[in-house]
Amino acid sequence: MFKVWYHDNKSFAEYLIKITNLSKYNPQIEKISLGRNFAENPDTIQKILYLDIPDAIITYGFPEKPVLGVEFCAEAPSGHDIFQRVARVAASASFGTSFAFIFPEKKWVVREIGGRWDIYNPLPLRALVNISTFHKVPALPFFWEANQISGNESEGFLLTDKEFPNMPDRNSKEMKQFAEFVNLTIAYVLQNRNFEEMMFDPFILERVAWMWDRYHERYRRKPNLFDWSPLTSCRIIKTSELIKLVKEKIGREPNLPHYVVDRAETVVYEPSTRNFRSDPYTGSLVGIDYLTCRNGETVRHRYRNLVIHFPQVSFQKMKSMFVRYYKEECPFRPSNRETDTYLTLHLRDGCRYTKQKELRIYCYIADLLLFRDAALY
DNA sequence: AGTTGTGAGGGAACCATCGC
DNA sequence: GCGATGGTTCCCTCACAACT
Numbered sequence A: 001m002f003k004v005w006y007h008d009n010k011s012f013a014e015y016l017i018k019i020t021n022l023s024k025y026n027p028q029i030e031k032i033s034l035g036r037n038f039a040e041n042p043d044t045i046q047k048i049l050y051l052d053i054p055d056a057i058i059t060y061g062f063p064e065k066p067v068l069g070v071e072f073c074a075e076a077p078s079g080h081d082i083f084q085r086v087a088r089v090a091a092s093a094s095f096g097t098s099f100a101f102i103f104p105e106k107k108w109v110v111r112e113i114g115g116r117w118d119i120y121n122p123l124p125l126r127a128l129v130n131i132s133t134f135h136k137v138p139a140l141p142f143f144w145e146a147n148q149i150s151g152n153e154s155e156g157f158l159l160t161d162k163e164f165p166n167m168p169d170r171n172s173k174e175m176k177q178f179a180e181f182v183n184l185t186i187a188y189v190l191q192n193r194n195f196e197e198m199m200f201d202p203f204i205l206e207r208v209a210w211m212w213d214r215y216h217e218r219y220r221r222k223p224n225l226f227d228w229s230p231l232t233s234c235r236i237i238k239t240s241e242l243i244k245l246v247k248e249k250i251g252r253e254p255n256l257p258h259y260v261v262d263r264a265e266t267v268v269y270e271p272s273t274r275n276f277r278s279d280p281y282t283g284s285l286v287g288i289d290y291l292t293c294r295n296g297e298t299v300r301h302r303y304r305n306l307v308i309h310f311p312q313v314s315f316q317k318m319k320s321m322f323v324r325y326y327k328e329e330c331p332f333r334p335s336n337r338e339t340d341t342y343l344t345l346h347l348r349d350g351c352r353y354t355k356q357k358e359l360r361i362y363c364y365i366a367d368l369l370l371f372r373d374a375a376l377y
Numbered sequence B: 001a002g003t004t005g006t007g008a009g010g011g012a013a014c015c016a017t018c019g020c
Numbered sequence C: 001g002c003g004a005t006g007g008t009t010c011c012c013t014c015a016c017a018a019c020t
Helices: A010-018 A021-025 A035-040 A043-048 A081-094 A123-135 A173-190 A202-219 A239-250 A258-262 A281-292 A315-328 A341-349 A357-365
Strands: A002-006 A028-031 A056-060 A065-072 A098-104 A106-110 A115-119 A139-144 A234-238 A265-269 A305-309 A368-370
Touching: A002 A010, A002 A021, A010 A021, A010 A028, A010 A056, A010 A065, A021 A173, A035 A341, A043 A056, A043 A065, A056 A173, A065 A081, A065 A173, A081 A098, A081 A123, A081 A139, A081 A281, A098 A123, A098 A173, A123 A139, A123 A202, A123 A281, A139 A173, A139 A202, A173 A202, A234 A239, A234 A281, A239 A258, A239 A265, A239 A305, A239 A368, A265 A281, A281 A305, A281 A357, A315 A357
Parallel strands: A002 A028, A065 A098, A098 A139, A265 A305, A305 A368
Antiparallel strands: A002 A056, A056 A065, A106 A115, A234 A265
Protein backbone atom coordinates (compact mmCIF):
# COMPACT_ATOMS: atom_id res chain seq x y z
CA MET A 1 0.00 0.00 0.00
CA PHE A 2 2.83 2.42 0.72
CA LYS A 3 5.57 2.87 -1.86
CA VAL A 4 8.74 4.90 -1.61
CA TRP A 5 9.97 6.43 -4.84
CA TYR A 6 13.47 7.77 -5.19
CA HIS A 7 15.13 10.00 -7.74
CA ASP A 8 18.73 8.83 -8.08
CA ASN A 9 19.84 7.48 -4.72
CA LYS A 10 18.14 4.32 -3.47
CA SER A 11 19.66 4.67 -0.01
CA PHE A 12 17.42 7.73 0.56
CA ALA A 13 14.40 5.46 0.31
CA GLU A 14 15.96 2.71 2.43
CA TYR A 15 16.93 5.18 5.16
CA LEU A 16 13.46 6.69 5.16
CA ILE A 17 11.87 3.27 5.64
CA LYS A 18 14.39 2.20 8.27
CA ILE A 19 13.93 5.18 10.59
CA THR A 20 10.12 5.50 10.41
CA ASN A 21 6.95 3.41 10.81
CA LEU A 22 7.05 2.81 7.05
CA SER A 23 9.08 -0.29 7.96
CA LYS A 24 5.91 -1.84 9.47
CA TYR A 25 4.18 -1.81 6.09
CA ASN A 26 6.91 -3.38 3.99
CA PRO A 27 6.76 -0.71 1.29
CA GLN A 28 8.00 -1.32 -2.24
CA ILE A 29 10.86 0.85 -3.43
CA GLU A 30 10.67 2.22 -6.97
CA LYS A 31 12.77 4.56 -9.05
CA ILE A 32 11.17 7.65 -10.55
CA SER A 33 11.33 7.35 -14.36
CA LEU A 34 12.88 10.30 -16.12
CA GLY A 35 13.81 11.32 -19.65
CA ARG A 36 12.18 9.22 -22.36
CA ASN A 37 10.58 6.96 -19.76
CA PHE A 38 8.78 9.76 -17.91
CA ALA A 39 5.35 8.48 -18.97
CA GLU A 40 5.88 5.31 -16.90
CA ASN A 41 5.32 7.29 -13.68
CA PRO A 42 1.77 7.32 -12.30
CA ASP A 43 -0.11 10.48 -13.37
CA THR A 44 -0.22 11.80 -9.82
CA ILE A 45 3.57 11.62 -9.55
CA GLN A 46 3.98 13.26 -12.95
CA LYS A 47 1.91 16.20 -11.71
CA ILE A 48 4.06 17.04 -8.69
CA LEU A 49 7.20 16.90 -10.84
CA TYR A 50 6.04 19.71 -13.11
CA LEU A 51 8.70 22.06 -11.74
CA ASP A 52 11.39 19.89 -10.17
CA ILE A 53 12.13 16.49 -8.62
CA PRO A 54 12.50 15.73 -4.87
CA ASP A 55 14.82 13.06 -3.48
CA ALA A 56 11.98 10.81 -2.36
CA ILE A 57 8.19 10.57 -2.61
CA ILE A 58 5.95 8.38 -0.46
CA THR A 59 2.74 7.24 -2.14
CA TYR A 60 -0.27 5.35 -0.81
CA GLY A 61 -2.74 3.00 -2.46
CA PHE A 62 -3.60 2.40 -6.09
CA PRO A 63 -3.46 4.41 -8.23
CA GLU A 64 -0.57 5.78 -6.25
CA LYS A 65 -1.36 8.98 -4.40
CA PRO A 66 1.67 11.04 -3.31
CA VAL A 67 1.39 11.83 0.39
CA LEU A 68 4.86 13.10 1.29
CA GLY A 69 7.84 14.52 -0.57
CA VAL A 70 11.27 14.51 1.08
CA GLU A 71 14.40 16.46 0.30
CA PHE A 72 17.80 15.82 1.91
CA CYS A 73 20.25 18.64 1.36
CA ALA A 74 23.82 18.66 2.67
CA GLU A 75 25.12 21.91 1.23
CA ALA A 76 26.04 24.96 3.30
CA PRO A 77 22.74 26.64 4.24
CA SER A 78 23.69 30.31 3.82
CA GLY A 79 23.22 32.48 0.75
CA HIS A 80 20.98 31.54 -2.15
CA ASP A 81 22.15 27.95 -2.69
CA ILE A 82 19.70 26.50 -0.20
CA PHE A 83 16.84 28.07 -2.18
CA GLN A 84 17.62 25.99 -5.23
CA ARG A 85 15.52 23.15 -3.83
CA VAL A 86 12.46 25.24 -2.99
CA ALA A 87 10.69 24.72 -6.35
CA ARG A 88 10.20 21.03 -5.60
CA VAL A 89 8.66 21.81 -2.22
CA ALA A 90 6.21 24.27 -3.75
CA ALA A 91 5.32 21.93 -6.62
CA SER A 92 4.42 19.10 -4.22
CA ALA A 93 2.51 21.35 -1.84
CA SER A 94 0.52 22.91 -4.68
CA PHE A 95 -0.88 19.44 -5.49
CA GLY A 96 -1.70 18.68 -1.85
CA THR A 97 1.38 16.61 -1.06
CA SER A 98 3.01 17.40 2.29
CA PHE A 99 6.75 17.91 2.37
CA ALA A 100 9.80 17.55 4.61
CA PHE A 101 12.88 19.57 3.69
CA ILE A 102 16.04 18.59 5.57
CA PHE A 103 18.99 20.96 5.39
CA PRO A 104 21.98 21.84 7.60
CA GLU A 105 21.53 24.18 10.53
CA LYS A 106 25.20 25.05 10.00
CA LYS A 107 28.20 23.60 8.26
CA TRP A 108 31.91 24.07 8.86
CA VAL A 109 33.53 25.54 5.79
CA VAL A 110 37.29 25.21 5.49
CA ARG A 111 39.08 28.32 4.28
CA GLU A 112 42.72 28.81 3.33
CA ILE A 113 43.36 29.94 6.87
CA GLY A 114 41.25 28.03 9.37
CA GLY A 115 37.53 27.85 8.74
CA ARG A 116 34.16 29.08 9.96
CA TRP A 117 30.58 28.03 10.45
CA ASP A 118 28.22 28.76 7.62
CA ILE A 119 24.94 29.29 9.47
CA TYR A 120 21.43 28.96 8.04
CA ASN A 121 19.74 31.76 6.17
CA PRO A 122 16.40 32.44 7.94
CA LEU A 123 14.38 33.09 4.78
CA PRO A 124 13.79 29.46 3.72
CA LEU A 125 11.95 28.94 7.03
CA ARG A 126 9.63 31.83 6.30
CA ALA A 127 9.13 30.70 2.71
CA LEU A 128 8.06 27.27 3.99
CA VAL A 129 5.58 28.81 6.44
CA ASN A 130 3.99 30.62 3.49
CA ILE A 131 3.98 27.54 1.26
CA SER A 132 2.21 25.62 4.06
CA THR A 133 -0.28 28.43 4.64
CA PHE A 134 -1.23 29.04 1.01
CA HIS A 135 -1.57 25.38 0.05
CA LYS A 136 -3.04 24.23 3.40
CA VAL A 137 -0.63 21.35 3.67
CA PRO A 138 2.40 20.92 5.95
CA ALA A 139 5.75 21.78 4.33
CA LEU A 140 8.21 21.54 7.18
CA PRO A 141 11.95 22.08 7.52
CA PHE A 142 14.15 19.90 9.72
CA PHE A 143 17.71 20.74 10.64
CA TRP A 144 20.58 18.47 9.80
CA GLU A 145 22.53 19.16 12.97
CA ALA A 146 26.28 19.74 13.21
CA ASN A 147 28.89 20.01 15.94
CA GLN A 148 32.63 19.67 16.24
CA ILE A 149 32.55 16.95 18.89
CA SER A 150 30.48 14.19 17.31
CA GLY A 151 30.13 15.48 13.73
CA ASN A 152 31.82 14.13 10.61
CA GLU A 153 34.78 16.41 9.95
CA SER A 154 34.95 15.64 6.22
CA GLU A 155 31.28 16.67 5.94
CA GLY A 156 31.63 20.04 7.65
CA PHE A 157 30.92 18.39 11.05
CA LEU A 158 27.40 17.30 10.07
CA LEU A 159 26.07 14.49 12.27
CA THR A 160 25.88 11.48 9.98
CA ASP A 161 24.15 8.15 10.47
CA LYS A 162 26.18 5.07 11.43
CA GLU A 163 24.45 2.75 8.98
CA PHE A 164 23.86 5.31 6.20
CA PRO A 165 26.97 7.49 6.15
CA ASN A 166 25.47 9.99 3.65
CA MET A 167 22.37 10.61 5.74
CA PRO A 168 21.66 12.59 8.93
CA ASP A 169 22.10 10.81 12.25
CA ARG A 170 18.74 9.19 13.09
CA ASN A 171 19.44 9.67 16.80
CA SER A 172 19.75 13.46 16.53
CA LYS A 173 16.92 15.50 18.03
CA GLU A 174 15.84 16.89 14.67
CA MET A 175 15.78 13.55 12.86
CA LYS A 176 13.60 12.16 15.63
CA GLN A 177 11.21 15.05 14.96
CA PHE A 178 11.38 14.26 11.26
CA ALA A 179 10.54 10.59 11.89
CA GLU A 180 7.63 11.70 14.07
CA PHE A 181 6.35 13.88 11.23
CA VAL A 182 6.55 11.00 8.75
CA ASN A 183 4.72 8.75 11.23
CA LEU A 184 2.05 11.38 11.78
CA THR A 185 1.56 11.71 8.02
CA ILE A 186 1.20 7.93 7.72
CA ALA A 187 -1.36 7.92 10.55
CA TYR A 188 -3.46 10.63 8.85
CA VAL A 189 -3.35 8.74 5.56
CA LEU A 190 -4.42 5.45 7.18
CA GLN A 191 -7.28 7.17 9.03
CA ASN A 192 -8.32 8.85 5.79
CA ARG A 193 -8.03 12.29 7.37
CA ASN A 194 -6.96 15.15 5.13
CA PHE A 195 -3.85 17.29 5.35
CA GLU A 196 -5.85 20.49 5.80
CA GLU A 197 -6.99 19.07 9.12
CA MET A 198 -3.41 18.01 9.86
CA MET A 199 -2.38 21.69 9.76
CA PHE A 200 -4.10 21.99 13.16
CA ASP A 201 -2.50 18.93 14.70
CA PRO A 202 -0.59 19.87 17.89
CA PHE A 203 2.63 18.50 16.42
CA ILE A 204 2.39 20.79 13.39
CA LEU A 205 1.38 23.83 15.47
CA GLU A 206 4.39 23.26 17.68
CA ARG A 207 6.64 22.89 14.67
CA VAL A 208 5.38 26.14 13.11
CA ALA A 209 6.14 27.91 16.40
CA TRP A 210 9.62 26.39 16.23
CA MET A 211 10.05 27.66 12.65
CA TRP A 212 9.23 31.24 13.66
CA ASP A 213 11.48 30.94 16.68
CA ARG A 214 14.46 29.82 14.61
CA TYR A 215 13.61 32.37 11.93
CA HIS A 216 13.80 35.29 14.36
CA GLU A 217 16.89 33.93 16.04
CA ARG A 218 18.76 34.68 12.79
CA TYR A 219 16.60 37.44 11.37
CA ARG A 220 17.03 39.83 14.29
CA ARG A 221 20.70 40.27 13.35
CA LYS A 222 19.54 42.07 10.19
CA PRO A 223 15.83 42.76 10.59
CA ASN A 224 15.12 43.68 6.99
CA LEU A 225 13.74 41.13 4.56
CA PHE A 226 15.66 42.54 1.61
CA ASP A 227 18.98 42.27 3.45
CA TRP A 228 18.89 38.48 3.16
CA SER A 229 19.67 36.40 0.10
CA PRO A 230 18.15 36.05 -2.47
CA LEU A 231 16.17 39.23 -1.83
CA THR A 232 19.49 41.10 -1.84
CA SER A 233 19.34 40.70 -5.64
CA CYS A 234 15.78 42.03 -5.81
CA ARG A 235 14.24 45.46 -5.91
CA ILE A 236 10.64 46.65 -5.64
CA ILE A 237 9.55 49.10 -8.32
CA LYS A 238 6.27 50.74 -9.28
CA THR A 239 4.58 48.83 -12.07
CA SER A 240 4.58 52.06 -14.11
CA GLU A 241 8.40 51.90 -14.01
CA LEU A 242 8.26 48.29 -15.16
CA ILE A 243 6.27 49.34 -18.21
CA LYS A 244 8.93 51.97 -19.00
CA LEU A 245 11.69 49.36 -18.61
CA VAL A 246 9.98 46.94 -21.00
CA LYS A 247 9.37 49.75 -23.48
CA GLU A 248 13.09 50.57 -23.50
CA LYS A 249 13.92 46.98 -24.30
CA ILE A 250 11.43 46.32 -27.06
CA GLY A 251 11.07 49.83 -28.46
CA ARG A 252 7.28 50.02 -28.24
CA GLU A 253 4.42 50.07 -25.75
CA PRO A 254 4.06 46.54 -24.30
CA ASN A 255 0.62 44.97 -24.27
CA LEU A 256 0.83 43.55 -20.75
CA PRO A 257 -2.03 41.50 -19.29
CA HIS A 258 -4.46 43.61 -17.26
CA TYR A 259 -3.72 41.72 -14.05
CA VAL A 260 -0.04 42.71 -14.34
CA VAL A 261 -0.83 46.36 -15.00
CA ASP A 262 -3.34 46.38 -12.14
CA ARG A 263 -0.83 45.37 -9.46
CA ALA A 264 0.74 48.57 -8.15
CA GLU A 265 4.15 47.07 -7.35
CA THR A 266 6.56 44.70 -9.00
CA VAL A 267 9.44 42.69 -7.55
CA VAL A 268 12.34 42.42 -9.98
CA TYR A 269 14.83 39.61 -9.37
CA GLU A 270 18.01 40.69 -11.10
CA PRO A 271 20.88 38.19 -10.91
CA SER A 272 23.93 39.57 -12.66
CA THR A 273 24.99 36.27 -14.15
CA ARG A 274 26.21 36.21 -17.75
CA ASN A 275 24.77 32.72 -18.27
CA PHE A 276 21.22 31.55 -18.71
CA ARG A 277 21.23 28.75 -16.16
CA SER A 278 18.89 27.07 -13.73
CA ASP A 279 20.51 26.49 -10.34
CA PRO A 280 20.31 28.31 -8.09
CA TYR A 281 18.12 30.98 -9.73
CA THR A 282 15.07 28.86 -10.54
CA GLY A 283 14.54 27.80 -6.94
CA SER A 284 15.28 31.31 -5.68
CA LEU A 285 12.59 32.71 -7.95
CA VAL A 286 10.00 30.41 -6.38
CA GLY A 287 11.21 31.39 -2.92
CA ILE A 288 10.97 35.09 -3.77
CA ASP A 289 7.43 34.54 -5.01
CA TYR A 290 6.28 33.00 -1.71
CA LEU A 291 8.21 35.55 0.38
CA THR A 292 7.24 38.80 -1.33
CA CYS A 293 4.54 38.34 -4.00
CA ARG A 294 2.05 35.52 -3.32
CA ASN A 295 -1.11 35.73 -1.31
CA GLY A 296 -2.78 32.51 -2.37
CA GLU A 297 -2.58 29.18 -4.08
CA THR A 298 -1.72 30.02 -7.67
CA VAL A 299 0.53 32.38 -9.62
CA ARG A 300 -2.53 34.57 -10.17
CA HIS A 301 -2.84 35.06 -6.41
CA ARG A 302 -0.23 37.79 -6.16
CA TYR A 303 -0.25 41.23 -4.60
CA ARG A 304 2.92 42.13 -6.50
CA ASN A 305 4.15 41.17 -9.94
CA LEU A 306 7.18 38.93 -10.11
CA VAL A 307 9.75 39.62 -12.80
CA ILE A 308 13.08 37.97 -13.44
CA HIS A 309 15.60 40.14 -15.25
CA PHE A 310 18.87 38.91 -16.76
CA PRO A 311 20.47 42.23 -17.72
CA GLN A 312 23.61 40.50 -19.01
CA VAL A 313 21.96 37.69 -20.99
CA SER A 314 20.66 37.99 -24.53
CA PHE A 315 17.39 36.35 -25.58
CA GLN A 316 19.46 34.33 -28.05
CA LYS A 317 20.95 32.34 -25.14
CA MET A 318 17.56 31.21 -23.99
CA LYS A 319 16.40 30.61 -27.52
CA SER A 320 19.34 28.35 -28.30
CA MET A 321 18.29 26.22 -25.33
CA PHE A 322 14.75 25.52 -26.51
CA VAL A 323 15.88 25.24 -30.12
CA ARG A 324 18.29 22.50 -29.10
CA TYR A 325 15.48 20.71 -27.28
CA TYR A 326 13.18 21.02 -30.27
CA LYS A 327 15.79 19.88 -32.79
CA GLU A 328 17.20 16.96 -30.82
CA GLU A 329 14.74 15.68 -28.23
CA CYS A 330 11.18 16.86 -28.76
CA PRO A 331 8.99 14.12 -30.32
CA PHE A 332 7.33 16.88 -32.39
CA ARG A 333 10.55 17.45 -34.35
CA PRO A 334 9.87 16.68 -38.03
CA SER A 335 12.65 14.08 -38.19
CA ASN A 336 11.18 11.97 -35.36
CA ARG A 337 10.09 8.51 -36.52
CA GLU A 338 9.26 6.98 -33.11
CA THR A 339 5.64 6.35 -32.11
CA ASP A 340 6.23 5.50 -28.46
CA THR A 341 5.02 6.56 -25.02
CA TYR A 342 7.29 9.60 -25.23
CA LEU A 343 5.37 10.87 -28.26
CA THR A 344 2.05 10.07 -26.59
CA LEU A 345 3.12 11.97 -23.47
CA HIS A 346 3.73 15.02 -25.66
CA LEU A 347 0.45 14.65 -27.55
CA ARG A 348 -1.24 14.75 -24.14
CA ASP A 349 0.80 17.30 -22.16
CA GLY A 350 3.18 18.98 -24.62
CA CYS A 351 6.68 19.34 -23.27
CA ARG A 352 5.47 20.38 -19.80
CA TYR A 353 7.49 17.66 -18.10
CA THR A 354 10.43 17.12 -20.41
CA LYS A 355 11.88 20.43 -21.51
CA GLN A 356 14.76 22.00 -19.60
CA LYS A 357 14.13 23.04 -16.01
CA GLU A 358 15.08 26.66 -16.72
CA LEU A 359 12.29 26.99 -19.25
CA ARG A 360 9.71 25.21 -17.10
CA ILE A 361 10.26 27.15 -13.90
CA TYR A 362 11.04 30.65 -15.17
CA CYS A 363 8.14 30.66 -17.61
CA TYR A 364 5.65 29.15 -15.21
CA ILE A 365 6.49 31.31 -12.20
CA ALA A 366 7.46 34.76 -13.53
CA ASP A 367 4.90 37.27 -14.80
CA LEU A 368 7.64 38.60 -17.10
CA LEU A 369 11.09 37.43 -18.18
CA LEU A 370 13.41 40.23 -19.18
CA PHE A 371 16.64 39.80 -21.08
CA ARG A 372 19.21 42.35 -22.19
CA ASP A 373 17.31 42.80 -25.41
CA ALA A 374 13.88 41.21 -25.05
CA ALA A 375 10.80 40.76 -22.88
CA LEU A 376 8.67 37.63 -22.59
CA TYR A 377 5.22 37.84 -21.05
C1' DA B 1 41.15 44.30 11.71
C1' DG B 2 38.05 40.88 12.27
C1' DT B 3 33.41 38.84 11.30
C1' DT B 4 29.69 37.61 8.55
C1' DG B 5 26.94 36.94 4.53
C1' DT B 6 26.89 36.87 -0.31
C1' DG B 7 26.71 35.14 -5.17
C1' DA B 8 29.02 34.37 -9.71
C1' DG B 9 31.10 30.81 -11.47
C1' DG B 10 32.76 26.34 -11.90
C1' DG B 11 34.21 21.39 -10.74
C1' DA B 12 32.84 16.63 -9.81
C1' DA B 13 29.73 13.24 -10.28
C1' DC B 14 26.17 11.32 -12.39
C1' DC B 15 23.20 10.17 -16.25
C1' DA B 16 21.34 9.44 -20.92
C1' DT B 17 22.32 8.85 -25.46
C1' DC B 18 24.85 7.65 -29.48
C1' DG B 19 28.09 5.61 -32.67
C1' DC B 20 30.95 1.90 -33.03
C1' DG C 1 29.21 -3.98 -24.31
C1' DC C 2 32.19 0.32 -24.42
C1' DG C 3 33.95 4.72 -24.65
C1' DA C 4 32.87 9.43 -26.04
C1' DT C 5 30.01 13.20 -25.48
C1' DG C 6 27.08 16.46 -23.71
C1' DG C 7 23.62 17.79 -20.31
C1' DT C 8 22.16 18.27 -15.51
C1' DT C 9 22.56 18.57 -10.62
C1' DC C 10 24.75 19.20 -6.40
C1' DC C 11 27.81 21.50 -3.96
C1' DC C 12 32.05 24.25 -3.29
C1' DT C 13 35.40 28.14 -3.89
C1' DC C 14 36.74 32.56 -3.26
C1' DA C 15 36.60 37.47 -3.89
C1' DC C 16 34.20 40.99 -2.10
C1' DA C 17 31.11 44.00 0.52
C1' DA C 18 29.09 45.49 4.56
C1' DC C 19 29.16 45.48 8.90
C1' DT C 20 31.16 45.57 13.96
